[in-house]
Amino acid sequence: MATQTIQRKDPSPVVRQPNRSSKLKQLGHSKALIIMCLPAIAFFVIFSYCPLPGTWIAFTNYNFRDGIFGSPFVGLRNFEFLVKSGQLWLLTRNTLLYNLAFIVIGNILQIALAVMLNEIRAKYFKKISQAIMFLPYFISVVLIGVIAFNVLNYDTGALNTLIKETGGDPIKIYSMAGIWPIIIIICQLWQSTGYGSIVYFAAIMGIDDSMFEAAAIDGATAWQRIRYIILPSLKPTFIILLLFAMGGIMRGNFGLFWNLVGNNATLFNTTDIIETSVYRMIMSQNNFTSSTAVGLYQSLFGFALVMTCNWIVRRINSDYALF
Amino acid sequence: MKRNLMTRATGIGLALALGSACMAGCSSDGGGGTGDSPETVTMLVLGDKPTNGRLENMLEKLNEKLTEQANATLDLFYVEWADWQTQYNVQLLSGDSTIDLITTATDWLYAWENSQKGAFLPLSEEMLQTNAPKTWEQVNKDGDWELCKLNDGQIYFIPEDNYTQWTNHGFFYRGDWAASAGIPDGTITKFEEFTAYFAWIKENKPEAYPWDASATSDAAATLTGYVQGHTDFQTIQQISAGNYYPYSTTEADPYTVSSWLMEGDSIIEAAQLAKEWNEMGVWREDSINYDGDTREEFYAGLTGTDQHHMQTFVTQIVSNMEAKQPGSDPKMFYWGQENGNYFRDIKTHGAMAVSANSSHPEKALEVYDLLRNDQEIYYLLNFGIEGTDYIITDDDKLGFPDGYDSSTDALGSNFWGGRMDEFEPDRTTEAADKWDLYASLDADAKDYPYTTLLFNKDAIESSLAAMSGVLAEYMPQLGRGKYEDPAAAVAEMRTKLQDAGYEDVRASLQADMDAWATEQGLK
Incomplete structure (x- = not known):
């Protein structure tokens, strides 16, 4: 703790000089890096910053004739329907909890998978298992919905057929709201874990070999190597990914939820998220203002959360903060 | 080590970008062709x-x-x-x-x-x-x-x-099966007669569902079909809330806006019939999640009923059924057939x-x-x-x-x-x-009375959106008979619709209706 406090007061005296011209010089030194960043910067400027003024549409009664900034201002009226439908709390809760589960369980599994992959010595087995885990990422959520229905449905589903054949009573899974969070989380993890583990795997590959060599000389076991070298080295990656994920915590995976649950209101209590509910409410209303309002609500919430988490992280260890 | 300003700015930028994905349309101008070329x-x-x-x-x-x-x-x-x-x-x-x-x-x-x-x-x-x-x-x-x-x-x-053209909805069914079910002439003339038809299919055609209703075919068809034939409610077609049209008038009182969802017991009776059908196994247990092609199933003899409009019946169903199910004698029962409560297009x-x-x-x-x-x-x-x-x-x-x-x-x-x-x-x-x-x-159809009536939706859109959320929750379940106590479910839905702003919307529509009726010299 003490060293960190000192660091913050006197930041990197060797690299940085406290005057402006040196900052420009520094930019000059980083020319190559900046050029490499340009496509990404251009992408965000064009697709994320340029449309930002368009969010004004959320506060207007939009019409084609007057355009976005000429249409009459209506204050927060476009946000009203979420409150009036009486579902704002339920939707916010579901969306948050699902995303928390996805982030926490997802990251733990991804790290575990990356570490396990790293420990495998047989080259071909490693490559093949990596490819197999990667594949679900490329399967469309529409197909996942169809597969789930064919496995889980009451009349003809594989699971219930098996139960019936073995003399049991079939289960009405599509009427059991309580079980769906588990099904949805499993589907999401099945789809995303293999893909997500690549980042961690890459981070492990980047760990300085000399540390492993030193550990080997000291007689560290495989478990000790994981515990004292790999996991601590993954911490910055984990925190950065976590901070990024926080920004989208109010955004649900619409495709997955819609294809698994659809219009089955029996399950809404545990499966309805902001996206699916809003889609049902305004899809046929020709209503861009309300959908923009919802998008803005989600964005502001995500923005606030990223800022807060980043602030907390910076307080604990500024090296791990995004900014 | 502390990062420089550049990284900070990029970091904040990234966070903003992550948090914002609200896109808005950009308009563009383009020129059309002129001169001699077409x-x-x-x-x-x-x-x-x-x-x-x-x-x-x-x-x-x-x-x-x-x-x-x-x-x-x-x-x-x-x-x-x-x-x-x-x-x-x-x-x-x-x-x-x-x-x-x-x-x-x-x-x-x-x-x-x-x-x-x-x-x-x-x-x-x-x-x-x-x-x-x-x-x-x-x-x-x-x-x-x-x-x-x-x-x-x-x-x-x-x-x-x-x-x-006629786009009034109803059930397509098989005349041969209906005749076997003991329905005179194999022609169904009342909505409730489908109970006997379904029961016969359940008993005698194990490979077919009486009505393999899917999630996409109007989930509330059972409700609208029943209510239209048992009341004189006339749906106001200009006002939708999601997939539903919640407001109506009655033929007896054509200038007062009301709703069959909120008034009378017809919706409860309909939901009870749906419950009876659900318990009989008319549709599959998970029909609300089922996405199959019921039209093809009808052609293949795997469902006894399909739901769509007259135009589909005349142009597709008859010829396909005659070719693929010879002797099936396809027929259509349309909503409001019993009491002439349906409209010309x-x-x-x-x-x-x-x-x-x-x-x-x-x-x-x-x-x-x-x-x-x-x-x-x-x-x-x-x-x-x-x-x-x-x-x-x-x-x-x-x-x-x-x-x-x-x-x-x-x-x-x-x-x-x-x-x-x-x-x-x-x-x-x-x-x-x-x-x-x-x-x-x-011979029996009515002309839609409100073709020239324009409603101002500016002030009611948020309430309609909220109502559609409520309807999306209750209507498919009521229509597929999934509630133990349909009457209680309807009461619950009515309370939630009120909370969502039903009455405000009704009053606003009524004001537009009054102005229109006066202007047209109808009231």
């Missing part, structure tokens, strides 16, 4: 763009004619069925100046909303008389321009007012508007006039090239050449904004008794 008129149509090459061949021939007669060519822009409700409106919102003609409709394609929002060009009488004289004359003769005017007195679209169920951003609206109207009124051009656009896409049989019916398969060979030009009865020959694939069916429908 001008291209682009028409927005709904449907999946065909890929069999037939459309392109037809357009080539059609464009020769159009170039000759109007120095113009036609191009079609497709809004495909996947997510069409969003895509259609986004397309109009984007203000794309390359689109000239827009297929629209007041009951299902937001014609009034889009007129009010300025997507369509107001069409002056002179403009129509000069550039689309034949269309002007025919619509004017029937006095139908009145159906296309906003409160400002301007015409915003051209109605498909000279085309007979409104004359703006199809319409054509000119885009407000069109760079050559006069030329667009000129082309439209030809598409609608020149028989040769009309046949090309709607039926294709004679000999390859269609044939005219000896008895003057429109048929298809040998080896033609409508599922892969369809022309798909989807011109639904100006079809004309005089250019529509009977098809060989249509029900032989089509005109008898139409005549019997026509």
Whole structure:
């Protein structure tokens, strides 16, 4: 703790000089890096910053004739329907909890998978298992919905057929709201874990070999190597990914939820998220203002959360903060 | 180590970017063709763009004619069925100046909303008389321009007012099975008679579902079908909340806005019948999540019932069932058949508007006039090239050449904004008794009374959206009989609808209704 406090007061005296011209010089030194960043910067400027003024549409009664900034201002009226439908709390809760589960369980599994992959010595087995885990990422959520229905449905589903054949009573899974969070989380993890583990795997590959060599000389076991070298080295990656994920915590995976649950209101209590509910409410209303309002609500919430988490992280260890 | 300013800025930028993904449309301007070369008129149509090459061949021939007669060519822009409700409106919102003609409709394609929002060009009488004289004359003769005017007195679209079609919904069922079920003549005349029909199928046709209802086929069909035939409620078609039309009047009191969802016991009776059907196993347990093609199942004898409208019955069901289930004697029971509580199609169920951003609206109207009124051009656009896409049989019916398969060979030009009865020959694939069916429908049908009534939705949209959330929760469940106690569920739904703003919306609609009725001298 003490060293960190000192660091913050006197930041990197060797690299940085406290005057402006040196900052420009520094930019000059980083020319190559900046050029490499340009496509990404251009992408965000064009697709994320340029449309930002368009969010004004959320506060207007939009019409084609007057355009976005000429249409009459209506204050927060476009946000009203979420409150009036009486579902704002339920939707916010579901969306948050699902995303928390996805982030926490997802990251733990991804790290575990990356570490396990790293420990495998047989080259071909490693490559093949990596490819197999990667594949679900490329399967469309529409197909996942169809597969789930064919496995889980009451009349003809594989699971219930098996139960019936073995003399049991079939289960009405599509009427059991309580079980769906588990099904949805499993589907999401099945789809995303293999893909997500690549980042961690890459981070492990980047760990300085000399540390492993030193550990080997000291007689560290495989478990000790994981515990004292790999996991601590993954911490910055984990925190950065976590901070990024926080920004989208109010955004649900619409495709997955819609294809698994659809219009089955029996399950809404545990499966309805902001996206699916809003889609049902305004899809046929020709209503861009309300959908923009919802998008803005989600964005502001995500923005606030990223800022807060980043602030907390910076307080604990500024090296791990995004900014 | 602390990072420099640059990284900080990028970091904040990234966070902002992550947090913001609200996109808005950008408008663009484009110029149309001028001078001596033919001008291209682009028409927005709904449907999946065909890929069999037939459309392109037809357009080539059609464009020769159009170039000759109007120095113009036609191009079609497709809004495909996947997510069409969003895509259609986004397309109009984007203000794309390359689109000239827009297929629209007041009951299902937001014609009034889009007129009010300025997507369509107001069409002056002179403009129509000069550039689309034949269309002007025919619509004017029937006095139908009145159906296309906003409160400002301007015409915003051209109605498909000279085309007979019936899009009233109901059940398709099998006459042979109904007769076996002991229903006299195998003809169902009351909604409740389906109980006996379903029971017989359940008992005798183990491979078939009595009605393999799917998630996409109107989940509330059981409710609307029952209520329409047992009350005189008349749905107000202009006001939707999600997939539902919550407001209605009654025939006895046509100028008071109410709702069958909120008043009376008919919805409870309907939900109880649905519960009975659910317990009988009429549909599969998970029908709300089922996405199968029930039409194909009907053709294959795997479901005893299918749900859609009369037009589908006449043009597809009869010929397909006769070919694929010989002797099945397909029939249709339509909602409101018992008490004559159903409507003729409104004359703006199809319409054509000119885009407000069109760079050559006069030329667009000129082309439209030809598409609608020149028989040769009309046949090309709607039926294709004679000999390859269609044939005219000896008895003057429109048929298809040998080896033609409508599922892969369809022309798909989807011109639904100006079809004309005089250019529509009977098809060989249509029900032989089509005109008898139409005549019997026509005998009892009512005209929709509120065609010219415009509602101001500005203040009620958020309540309607909230109501649609409630309806999406309760209606599919009520319609599929999933509640233990339907009456309690209806009571719960009514409370939630009230909370969502039912009464505010009703009052607002009533005010518009009163003003309209007074203006029309009805009240």
